Amino acid sequence: MSLKGVILLKNYSCGELNKRHLGTEVSLAGWVDRRRDHGGLIFIDLRDREGIVQVVFNPEVSPQCHEIASQMRSEYVIRVVGMVTARPKGTENSKLATGEIEVVIQDAEILNPSLTPPFYINEETEVDESLRLRYRYLDLRRPRMKQNLILRYRVERAIRNFLDSKGFIEVETPILIKSTPEGARDYLVPSRRHLGSFYALPQSPQQLKQLLMVAGVEKYFQLARCFRDEDTRADRQPEFTQLDLEMSFIDEEDILGLVEEMLTSLVAAVKPGVKLLTPFPRLSYTEAMENYGTDKPDLRFGMKIADLTDIAQESGFTIFESAVASGGKVKGICAPGSADYTHKQFDELNQLARGLGAGGIITISLSRAAGSRDELTMEMVRSVAAKFLTLEQIKRMASRLEANPGDLLLIIAGKPEVVNLVLGELRQEMGARLKLADPAQLAFGYIVNFPLLHWSKEMGRWEAEHHPFTMPRDEDIPLIDTAPEKVRGRHYDIVGNGYEIGGGSLRIYQAELQRKIFRLLGYKDNEIEPLFGHLLEAFSYGAPPHGGIALGIDRLVMLLAKEKTIREVIAFPKTQEATDLTFKAPSPITEEQLAELHLCLREED
RNA sequence: GGCCCCGUGGUGUAGCGGCCUAACAUGCCACCCUGUCACGGUGGAGAUCAGGGGUUCGAAUCCCCUCGGGGUCGCCA
Known part of the structure; x- marks a missing residue:
């Protein structure tokens, strides 16, 4: 990128100058990033969009310019004309891209002075965000x-x-x-x-x-x-x-393939150092919820949730038994190397879990003393549930969670939705605490096979999971009348590092099916017309099958x-x-x- | 709408009932300085401690309210 030739007040940008320009007379314009006044010599770091270059005001070259430079302050807008010169031996600055050269100034003017800025523009210090937003045009000057x-x-x-x-x-x-x-x-x-x-x-x-x-x-x-x-x-x-x-x-594959290709080439172009998972993993909505407790999992690390209900219900532990008896689940995750978590750390996790609706966390700590999972003894297990569980049951749980000596099992019992939600959050929390995610990675993944609808308690009706234009899967269309909750939509989400990055679907393109869905969502026929008539009418003039993503x-x-x-x-x-x-x-x-x-x-x- | 965190010279922080007539760094102003690059040196100015109310002999400090900023739950097809 270069501003060259665009603006008449300057014929080079500050950041582009280097040894190749030695001996060239250049005209530069920009902002005073920093001034170093030595009484005799004045150095100014001149900044424009492309970078910074040191310009030198020497009274022996131009006393007038030196006088003007002594008036210059941070963020003044100035224009200078001078000669690109090699810096004297030993005064090169390797921290600066332009550090081998400097511009000796023969002509200078202040185009516009500046008040002292309300925060540092030339330093990467934290500044109160409301101040940054109030002076956003200054904030945006920061590198x-x-x-x-x-x-x-x-x-x-x-x-x-x-x-x-x-x-x-x-x-x-x-x-x-x-x-x-x-x-x-x-x-x-x-x-x-x-x-x-x-x-x-x-x-x-x-x-x-x-x-x-x-x-x-x-x-x-x-x-x-x-x-x-x-x-x-x-x-x-x-x-x-x-x-x-x-x-x-098109069908789903066309969209998913296109977006994968686009993001892969995009990342390679703008951030070549960033690592991707290729091909993008695909999880069904159910898998995502069961294994990660969320429909937008961070796929940079494992720590998957495992179902322990069958083992737990063999135990005589009341918390497990009553959860299972009322139709609940017992599931857990394994926090590697966290067996020696302190009381305070447990409390923090417990508070997180309770805040999300769990009764609490049952932890099982596996001592490092054992050489392997098989060598564990009851003495090496620390847990309030220990006396209700056999060593064999504990080993089975550990095995299912792929836990080893030194690890900590976090177990939640309760309603299936709560168990997944809480473990999903605990997984995020422990992943962050243990720094399990590779910061150089951007883990994209697709979530597919979402339910088309969910029951809204407050509205007392079915609501679209995505939006009302999503095509149901062909084989599920008969279920619309009998079991709407079982209908799967031809909808897909794309996630990245635990964020929902996008979502899309194949759309309904037949007026009758679309009308059927609107009715299911609780719209009366006389309401559908004013709200969606334009769309239904369009579908009756040869609408092609279609789909997309955002x-x-x-x-x-x-x-x-x-x-x-x-x-x-x-x-x-x-x-x-x-x-x-x-x-x-x-x-x-x-x-x-x-x-x-x-x-x-x-x-x- | 709920919960949580933050608000002290321009900026970033310290101070968390009396030692505060509010400290430190940086920035700002003046003077000195010809090779610095976060230049250096000397001196100086700059704060109704977000605002209001209360508790107390005494409040930047404790309590309540308001305002502003942030995080989050609800919400976001």
């Missing part, structure tokens, strides 16, 4: 944030190039569209021209891309902004970017940048309270604006 912006651009460019090479076209879809009843809360935009009516910002271009398939686009993608008025998290923002993608005349770009870039939140890879993110601290948005509007929109504000109690 780490600049690198994140560039990385994001490269990811998006690689995606566009890849999909272009596969015959996809990018189509823009409306931002002002229609509110939909399913899913998240909509961001709404009042219509000036239609009293009492509102547009909604898209939660995703889902229906639009399906209509593009009906339109015969066949291979569509879009780097699409999506909006959901829900509470934020480290990996969730009110607005975010999806790679939205849809294809006609990937969360923010999360993907976050993982590639090794950041902890997606805010670090978004130029102007919002706070947890969904405000923009740079603009101070949202903000009140005037009475005139309200009146024009036919709106008045309600008094709240």
Whole structure:
């Protein structure tokens, strides 16, 4: 990358200069990163997007420039003209890419002074995030944030190039569209021209891309902004970017294969050091829940959950017995090398487990004294359950969890969903504590065979697991009327390092089946028409079989940048309270604006 | 909506009932300094301890409320 030739005030960028430019007169412009004033000589580290170069003001070369340089301060915008010169022997700086040379200045001007910045731009110190967000334009000058912006651009460019090479076209879809009843809360935009009516910002271009398939686009993608008025998290923002993608005349394999190829080549291009699992592992939803306790497992490490119910129910241990008697399960994980966990450490884990609904954790600690699992004796086992279990039963549990002497078994008894949930969280916690995940790895994997529906207690009706347009598996279609919970959807998720990176499905393309699903979701026929009539109508004009996927770009870039939140890879993110601290948005509007929109504000109690 | 954490000169931290008239580092300002690169030296300015209320002889410190930021549960098809 180079700014060369783009801007007239400069003909080289600071970061690109090296020994090859010796003797060249260069014109540079940028920001003062740091000034070192020796009274005689003044050194300035001049920074632009491409890097830093040392420029030297020598009063013997130009007393006027030296005088101007003495006025310069951090973050002043300056322009200089000078000669690229080899640094005197012994004064080279190997820490700087441009450290073999310097620019001896013959002409200089201050283009714009700067106030002292509210935080360090030239140091990688932690700064309060609200301050960074208030002055985001300064925060983005810092090298780490600049690198994140560039990385994001490269990811998006690689995606566009890849999909272009596969015959996809990018189509823009409306931002002002229609509110939909399913899913998240909509961001709404009042219509000036239609009293009492509102547009909604898209939660995703889902229906639009399906209509593009009906339109015969066949291979569509879009780097699409999506909006959901829900509470934020480290990996969730009110607005975010999806790679939205849809294809006609395909099945699951086409999508999964395409995305795998895309991500593999993308990672190789932007982060060659990152290791992937290839081919991407595929787990059924059931396997993921049973073995990892979550539908978005971190596949960088094992520590799989194992079912111990059969062994546990042979014991005389009340906690195990009563769990099994009430239809529950007993399952566990093995924390390697954690046999000597302290009381305090147990307490922390117990608190975590209780907070998630478990009664508590039963631990079995296997002493290091044994040379192997077979050599264990009762004396080497530490557990409140020990006197209710035979040595043989303990060995069977250890064997099923692939535990060895020195390891710690964490066992949960209770309702199957709670057991999986708690062990899933304990697995994450222990994985983090024991640093089991290779930080250089990005473990993508597919989760397939999700249930199509789940029963919503609060709504008292079936809800779509993914969204109401997901195609059921052919062989499960008869179950829609008899056992909706057993219907599996042709839906797939992609996970990466424990994050849901994306999800997609094959879609329903027959109006009648779609209508049937809407009815199952509790819509009356007279409600379906105004809400989804446009889609059903489209399906009656020759809709091709189609399907697609959407990937969360923010999360993907976050993982590639090794950041902890997606805010670090978004130029102007919002706070947890969904405000923009740079603009101070949202903000009140005037009475005139309200009146024009036919709106008045309600008094709240 | 619930729970948890944080808020002290510009920035990052220390102080956690009296030793605080608030410390340290850095930044900032002035002066000195021709080979530094986190330059160095000398001197200086800079804080109603987020805001409000309470407890106490006495509060940066303990309690309550509010505001702001973060994490998380709910929520996010």
